[in-house]
Every structure is written in C-alpha cells, then in structure tokens.
Amino acid sequence: MKRTTSVIRRAVLAAAAVALAAGCTAQAADPGGAGASPSTGATTAAPTGTASPSDSATSSPSDSPTGSPSDSPTTDGKPPSPSASPSTSASASKALMADGDESEQVRELQARLRQLGHFDRAPTGFYGTMTAASVTAFQKKQGLPGTGSVDGTTWQRLLAGSKKPTADELKPSTTNKLDTPDARCMTGRVLCISKESRTLAWMIDGRVVSSMDVRFGSENTPTREGTFSVGWKARKWTSTIYHTPMPYAMFFSGGQAVHYSADFAARGYNGASHGCVNVRDRAKLSALFDQVKVGDKVVVHW
Secondary structure (H helix, E strand, C coil), X not given: CHHHHHHHHHHHHHHHHHXXXXXXXXXXXXXXXXXXXXXXXXXXXXXXXXXXXXXXXXXXXXXXXXXXXXXXXCCCCCCCCHHHCCHHHHHHHCCCECCCXXXXXXXXXXXXXXXXXXXXXXXXXXCCHHHHHHHHHHHHHCCCCCCCCECHHHHXXXXXXXXXXXXXXXXXXXXXXXXXXXXXHCCCEEEEEECXXXXXXXXXXXXXXXXXXXXXXXXXXXXXXXXXXCCEEECCCECCCCCCECCCEEEEECCEXXXXXXXXXXXXXXXXXXXXXXXXXXXXXXXXXXXXXXXXXXXXXX
C-alpha cells in the first residue's frame, strides 16, 4: 500500500514539474517562434501574460499614441526639465514694453528711469524714441544688450535699482528743466516761453517767480515766435474756431493764447495745440492768471 502511494506521489510531482516548466517557457518565448503550438498552454497564456521581448522593446510608460517623449512625464515620474521647453529662454527676452506702447506701466518705467537720471522729462505713459534711448542707456550701464525695449531682465534690474514712484513722480505738475532765459526776459514782467525746454517761466525783473510745462502747435499750426504783449484775458473761454474750452486764456498774438488744456493734462506731448501755448497744471495757471496783467510782455523763443 505504501509502495503504491509513493509511486503515485512521484508521478504527480513529475507532472507538476513539467507543467511549471511549460508555463515559464510560454511567458518568455515569442508566440510566433518555433515550439509554440495552438494546442499548448503557452499560447493561451501569452495574451494575458508578460509581454514578449519584442513588445517590451517598443513600449514604455512614457510613450503615448499621440504624444512624443518630450510631451510626457519621464520614467521616474518627474516632469520634463525646463530646459527642454523652447519657450523658457524666449520668455526672458520677450519685450514687456517697446516703442509705440502706451500704458500706466510705461509711465512707471519713465518715473523709475527718471529717479536714476536716465529720463529728464515728465512721465507721459507713451513709449517713444526718448524712452527707448533712456532704456538703452540704462541697459548699457547694467551690462545688458542695448535693445531699447524692456524685457523681463531689464525690468527686474530697474525694479531692484529704484523705488516705487510716488503719485507726484508719476504725474508731476512741472517737470521740465528751465533753460537759460532769453535776454528779452531779463527786464520787467514777462511770460518767458521756451520751445527748447517746453517751459513757461513767469519772471519779474530777471527773477523766476513760477514755472510750468507747456506744449505748442503742430508743424501745420505752429506757435508764433517773437516778442508780444498780453492783449486781453478770459478766465472762461471757448474757441470760436475749434469749439474747445480754453480756461484761463491770456491772448498775446491774434487768436494764440496761453491757456489750460485738458488734453495736454491727459495725453502729454502725444498731442499738440492749434498754435496756442497749452498748460497742463490748472492750479498753477490759475494762480498765474491772477498775477498777469494786460500789457505784460510775452517772449516766445527757442
């Protein structure tokens, strides 16, 4: 009895060993290779078993039917390196502000450049040739390429080297520097108006009492130059030709007058008058209007 049981046990173990060996061979073998047979257990195990060597060579967790290796996570689960993206270096040199732009950020740019001595006029919010030249000067001083446009690096350097502009720095009432007064302005009571510095200086006997920024007519409607006198004044006046308000008007040459301009206050030097001398500081002009008398001299010069 014991002998019969021993024989049966050895037969069972032998059959199990053969079955186990056939199973391992099926997972590692090529289903289409020699030794494979539709009738064996190897072919039924292959569709759900381990992929064949040829399959594993062409498949990986990072592959995608519609993507590419750079679009997918790496095999360690981390995102691709930033250097793999072509937009990384481009973002550093992308222009944030350039010639022709107009915004409050441009106004801040100009105010910060002015703090550092690179911009000597009132911030206007308009990025023109003067702003571009100022940016270039700043870039060269910082050892940056002098492009004249503000990229991310230039802006960060400027922020680090200047302070946040105050309201008065962003929109100052009088910012242009006075030039040397014309000789005709050195005696008596004179509205001394310089086209070179774009300023009006109220002078009495050679002394500057007050000053303010001004703008002039365009090439087609120029402000006349020469020596004149205030012919008449009007605190409230509307142009009979252009039908626009001309508060605190002091007429000195026909229809040309010194007066407040809301457009000048809003747009700065982006616009021009029809020949008048525009002032953008209403409070200063109001005080000046009360001081100037009919008959006082007016000198418009370069």
